[in-house]
Amino acid sequence: xxxxxxxxxxxEKLHNNFPNSKLExxxxxxxxxxxxxxxxxxxxxxxxxxxxxxxxxxxFRELDFHGSLCFLNEDSLVELDTPSIxxxxxxxxxxxxxxxxxxxxxSFSSELVITNIKTQQPQLLEGATSNELDVACSKFxxxx
Amino acid sequence: MSFLLxxxxxxxxxxxxxxxxxVNAAIAHCGYYSCFQKLVFVLKEHFxxxxxxxxxxxxxxxxxxxxxxxxxxxxxxxxxxxxKREAHHLGNKIKDLKAFRIEADYSDMEVNDRKVEQVETNxxxxxxxxxxxxxx
Numbered sequence: 001x002x003x004x005x006x007x008x009x010x011x012e013k014l015h016n017n018f019p020n021s022k023l024e025x026x027x028x029x030x031x032x033x034x035x036x037x038x039x040x041x042x043x044x045x046x047x048x049x050x051x052x053x054x055x056x057x058x059x060f061r062e063l064d065f066h067g068s069l070c071f072l073n074e075d076s077l078v079e080l081d082t083p084s085i086x087x088x089x090x091x092x093x094x095x096x097x098x099x100x101x102x103x104x105x106x107s108f109s110s111e112l113v114i115t116n117i118k119t120q121q122p123q124l125l126e127g128a129t130s131n132e133l134d135v136a137c138s139k140f141x142x143x144x
Numbered sequence: 145m146s147f148l149l150x151x152x153x154x155x156x157x158x159x160x161x162x163x164x165x166x167v168n169a170a171i172a173h174c175g176y177y178s179c180f181q182k183l184v185f186v187l188k189e190h191f192x193x194x195x196x197x198x199x200x201x202x203x204x205x206x207x208x209x210x211x212x213x214x215x216x217x218x219x220x221x222x223x224x225x226x227x228k229r230e231a232h233h234l235g236n237k238i239k240d241l242k243a244f245r246i247e248a249d250y251s252d253m254e255v256n257d258r259k260v261e262q263v264e265t266n267x268x269x270x271x272x273x274x275x276x277x278x279x280x
Contacts, residue, residue, distance in 0.1 A: 030247060035243075045233075053236075054228055061216060066208070067209070070236060070239040077240045077263065078244050
């Protein structure tokens, strides 16, 4: 397996487990390190994420790749200036206005969902009035 | 006291000294080495066969980074000793600090006060957890 394939599989695995996350990948030659940054940062301490971190690091070593694999979040020292791969959060899929509200209310990732609402408005809230959308956003903002 | 531990302590003290003097450029360097020297000491004292295996492997390959190998082994052993959550937390902090140290030393970037605080936080967290688990 090549390092490119390994990284691709790693990102897909993470994205499948955390569809609402944003993932960024960058290799930095200066430190010979493959960085994967996950946002929002609360995901960094999820048990599933920790298990994936260990699995990927074990595999990284077994495959004898050069350098190091390092996971970052928004509080990390290293910053990714030019990520070569970015996985954006997946769009929320819901078939009714009440389902959207339920997703919003059950979501931990307030900032992300609000962003999604704004960018995905026509698909997400098809049939909802602008007033209903305002209510949903303000309700969620208050909860967040 | 072991010379490695003594050097680790001196680098830790150097971070405080340099921060007081606002000599930011060298802080990441001292912060990282303070952790790495203690990490190597732990491997040499508590995980002797694993440490020797790293040396043998590197000698056979004649390539690879001793730092990466030691950090990975330390994290693996730490997870067995405590739990995966704490090892994940500590492992990514030390890897982040290692990579940042290189950028701070060699790349055209500013080491600002916010970064200095983060370096100190990572370093202190490392020493706190190692002290708790290895009594050093």
